[in-house]
Amino acid sequence: MLDDRDRPSDGREDLEAALVLHYSRLVRIAYLALPPEGDRHGRVLAAHAIVQRALPGGGGWWLDPRGRRLRKAGGDSYAVLRAVVVRSVLRGSRRSRVLYQPYVWGLRLFPLGGGSEEMQMDAALRELTTTARMAYVLLALEGLPADEIRALLTRAGASGVPAALASAERLSAEHLAEVLKSSEFDPCTLRTRPTDLSRRRLRVRAATGATAAALTLGVAAVVGFSGSGPDGAAGGTAGTADAAAQASVRVAADAWRESARIDFGVWPARGDDAESGTKVGQALEAWTVPHSDVFRLGPGASEAPPVSPVHVLWNGHVDGAAVVLLYDTTRLARYTVPDHPTADDPVRLDVVRADDSDVTTAGAVVLRSTAAGDRWLVAPWVDTVAVRDVKAPDVLAKSMAFPDGVTGVVPRPVVSTCGSWPVLQMQSSPQIAEHHTFLLADLGGVTGTHLTYTPPPKAGPALAPREGTGPDALVAESRVVCGLGSLQGRDVKQINTWSFAQQTLPANQGVATWVCLRADDWTGVGTSTGEFLPPAARVPATVTGTEEDGKSCTRFDQNVVAQTRWRGPDGRTYLLVAGSRHVVKLGVADASGAVRTTVPAPDHTAATPMSEAAAMAAGSAGAAVGILDTGATVRAFHP
Structure with a gap:
């Protein structure tokens, strides 16, 4: 095979052979060094355009992107082509790169993608100037000595060459050069995605009169170019239309005041870099090619x-990381690039559901998590923010400032000891709801978990869940909050603590409370957990049973029964059973499921003395049964 780099040539034919032989390498050089403005789709096309126009024009002269003659061909063919690519990247304007890009209709093109090392490298390259990026590519990918790089950049008309070379050498010491050979930086092996299909017809109409051409990116340099020039034909607006389809939406700061729908869709763009599109484009690329x-x-x-x-909700720098928060009407995407990524704090993109959000569930999101705790980004309709320890219901919440919507560091719950459980307590603007105060807890996700409370039943219609901020709610939540550790990382949207029954215990031992803890995910499924709360506030709650992926303890199924064993002060063991407001009798079923004995339950509870063995057998079998006022039966949750 011809290795054109090993022999000098003055002829156009040898230059063409060198271009074919080293096309992918030259395109990679251009792609890596091009300014990171916009997205990877545009950089891919620009890199191919630069290399495809690297051959000299008529008479052996090269033409720059504006059609001006530069120099005659001569010397090592590959080195000459590389010098032209370097010069085109450093001198070419963004406008000229767009004008001479190949046609691409209806598709977005992206390299295949790599891993966290590649993303760290990409983030590091984005922080450099174009000259420094080119110096690093020549040093790390091409293996050129510093003196040769300095001379090549100087001949290309670059400024600040010494500083650029110093930056390149520092980056070379921090990152392995092999990373540059990854598929992340290969603009010749590509994945395709459609543009916004719903706008396709509009884009076609906007591009009337344009010359459409299919694009095959490879060693063949025979493709159409948009714009006009020495080697290009008249073109259209496909690239511009594609870019418009991918453009991000930034909502006005007061949009929520005029909206009848309060959710993430009316959050404004915030952050110290809110107007910049560089990190937003990087986040969109990470979302497009995971x-x-x-x-x-x-x-x-x-x-x-x-x-x-x-929608761009946040774009800025917080607690040692660049963070971009995006919303596409059904999902939130949080893109985090730490300044110094580690195994515990890596580059990552979290995508979670956010459909059907409202004033509370869209009240705040976790913007950044570190070892110190969480920074929350608060909704624009929130007037006040405080931190409350749910484990200490009698302690007042502590107010917290939230400049530009970002709170101070809020400690995360220590699940292993459950010594405290901090949550956000927020009050919405009177324009949304008068004196509306609500709680959001961090369960390890992007969105907060809304905490609500349903008080014990009374005469009349069933009570609806209310905000978990009242005295009774806080006391109940303090008893059950330690059980929330099992829900971490499950993307829980809302947790309701329903006190469905209260029972006077035998031997005058006080009044116990029966609770159903209902955890609903953003997916619509949920978990119901029965818990028994003894009268003594410091005695931990007892889990009596759980129903996975059901609808118990919701407005679609308000009938529930629970049971537990309880030992009185006299040593006697009781089977305690409780039901919700429509349970009029309580009984125990045998192993076959037949209900053998029932007792009236005017207060929806029963306490039956049992031998230790019988109580253990009943407790382990989940044998308690409730008979409703309709005659239907309800079985207790399985332990």
Whole structure:
């Protein structure tokens, strides 16, 4: 095989052979060094355009992107082509790169993607100037000595060459050069995605009169170019239309005041870099082409890339990381690039469901988590923010400032000891609801978990869940909150603590409370857990049973029965059973499921003395049965 780099040539034919032989390497150089403005789709096309126009024009002269003659061909063919690519990247304007890009209609093109090391490298390259990026590529990928790089950049007309070379050498010491050979930086092996299909007809109409051409990116340099120039034909607006389809949406700061729908869709764009599109483009790329060791998909969330313009909710730097928060009407995507990534704090993209959010469930999201705790980004309709320890219901919440919507560091719950359980207590603007105060807890996800409370039953219609901020609610939540550790990382949307029954215990031992803890995920499924709360506030709650993926303890199924064993002060063991408001009798079923004995339950509870063996058998079999006022039966949750 011809290795053109090993022999000098003055002829165009040898230059063409060198271009074919080293096409992918030259395109990679251009792609890596090009400014990171926009997205990877545009950089891919620009890199191919630069290399495809690297051959000299008529008479052996090269033409720059503006059609001006530069120099005659001569010397090592590959080195000459590389010098032209370097010069085109450093001198070419963004406008000229767009004008001479190949046609691409209806598709977005992206390299295949790599892993966290590649994303760290990409983030590091984005922090450099174009000259420094080119110096690093020549040093790390091409293996050129510093003196040769300095001379090549100087001949190309670059400024600040010494500083650029110093930056390149520092980056070379921090990152392995092999990373540059990854598929993440290969603009010749590509994945395709459609543009916004719903706008396809509009884009076609907007591009009337344009010359459409299919694109095959490879060693063949015979493709159409948009714009006009020495080697290009008249073109259209496909690239511009595609870019518009992917453009992000930024909502006005007061949009929520005029909206009848209060959710993430009316959050404004905030952050110290809110107007910049660089990190937003990087986040969109990470969402479009997921990296397996970076992408984190929440339960029930679609892994498909966004197909419509996304809302930018935050773009800035917080606690040692660049963070971008995006919303595509059904999902939230949080893109985090730490300044110094580690195994415990890596580059990552979290995508979670956020459909059907409201004033509370869209009240705040976890913007950044570190060892110190969480920074929350608060909804624009929130007037006050405080931190409350649910484990200490009698302690007042502590107010917290939230400049630009970002709270101070809020400690996360220590699940192992459950010594405290901090939550956010927020009050919404009177324009949304008068004196509306609500709680959001961190269960390890992006969105907060809304805490509500349903008080014990009274005469009349069933009570609806209310905000978990009242005195009775806080006391009940303090008793059950330690059980929330099992829900961490499950993307729980709301937890309701329902006190469905109260029971006077035998031997005048006080009044116990029966609770159903209902945890609803964003997916619509949920878990119901029965808990028994002894009268003594410091005695931990007893879990009596659980129903996975059911609808118990919701407005669609308000009938519930629970049981537990309880030992009185005289040493006697009782089977305690309780039911919700429509349970009029309580009984015990045998192993076959037949109900053998029942007792009236005017207060929906019963306490039956039993031998230790019988109580253990009944408790382990989940044999308690409630008979409703309709005659139907309800079985207790399984332990």
